[in-house]
Amino acid sequence: MGSPPRLALLDLLAQGPRTVEALAKEAGLTLANASQHLKVLRQARLVETEKRGVFVTCRVAEDSVADFLGALRRLGEHRLAEVQQIARAFVEKRGGFEAVDRRRLLERVRAGEVTLLDVRPVEEYRAAHIAGAVSVPLKELEGRLASLPKDREVVAYCRGPYCVLAPEAVARLRSRGFRAAALGDGVAEWRALGLPVAGGGAP
Numbered sequence: 001m002g003s004p005p006r007l008a009l010l011d012l013l014a015q016g017p018r019t020v021e022a023l024a025k026e027a028g029l030t031l032a033n034a035s036q037h038l039k040v041l042r043q044a045r046l047v048e049t050e051k052r053g054v055f056v057t058c059r060v061a062e063d064s065v066a067d068f069l070g071a072l073r074r075l076g077e078h079r080l081a082e083v084q085q086i087a088r089a090f091v092e093k094r095g096g097f098e099a100v101d102r103r104r105l106l107e108r109v110r111a112g113e114v115t116l117l118d119v120r121p122v123e124e125y126r127a128a129h130i131a132g133a134v135s136v137p138l139k140e141l142e143g144r145l146a147s148l149p150k151d152r153e154v155v156a157y158c159r160g161p162y163c164v165l166a167p168e169a170v171a172r173l174r175s176r177g178f179r180a181a182a183l184g185d186g187v188a189e190w191r192a193l194g195l196p197v198a199g200g201g202a203p
Contacts (some may be wrong), residue, residue, distance in 0.1 A: 016127025
């Protein structure tokens with residue numbers, strides 16, 4: 001857990017299963033390097049793998065691994081000045097996440113008062129997403145704006161408080177006249193709080 005690349009791989013896997021090739025690309029690692037880090041994570045029983053044809057798919061061993069990552073992040077935020085500086089720099093550059101009453105947000109989504117957007121890649125949405133969310137990956141947002149009702153507030157979320165996808169989506173939505181806010185939670189945070197998470201469905 002003292003290795004930044006291994007933390008990055010675990011953070012990606014907390015969003016959903018991925019092949020070794022996809023993990024290496026997303027984490028900016030060579031295939032050989034990613035494979036070595038994944039081997040260590042398998043030996044620590046934090047990651048499980050399954051071979052399908054020529055591809056190996058990886059996943060976190062259980063939901064408690066994602067919970068552990070969240071606890072580690074929160075500890076760093078409270079105890080390490082470096083993490084606090086990174087958090088401040090992120091807010092200054094990307095804009096802060098709005099404080100949201102989570103249960104009230106769910107009620108408003110169910111009542112059709114808010115559109116909740118999952119702006120992560122579609123594979124992550126299929127693996128797990130906040131209940132009631134609509135999949136609109138950031139790279140598809142521009143082409144999907146016409147399908148979003150302008151008379152409703154839009155709340156976007158991605159992988160958690162240090163993910164850049166939701167703030168970027170909100171900036172684009174606001175520039176097009178939408179009322180939009182970014183949610184600091186991701187699926188892992190939602191699940192850890194015992195709030196409803198769905199998975200396995202088509203977007």
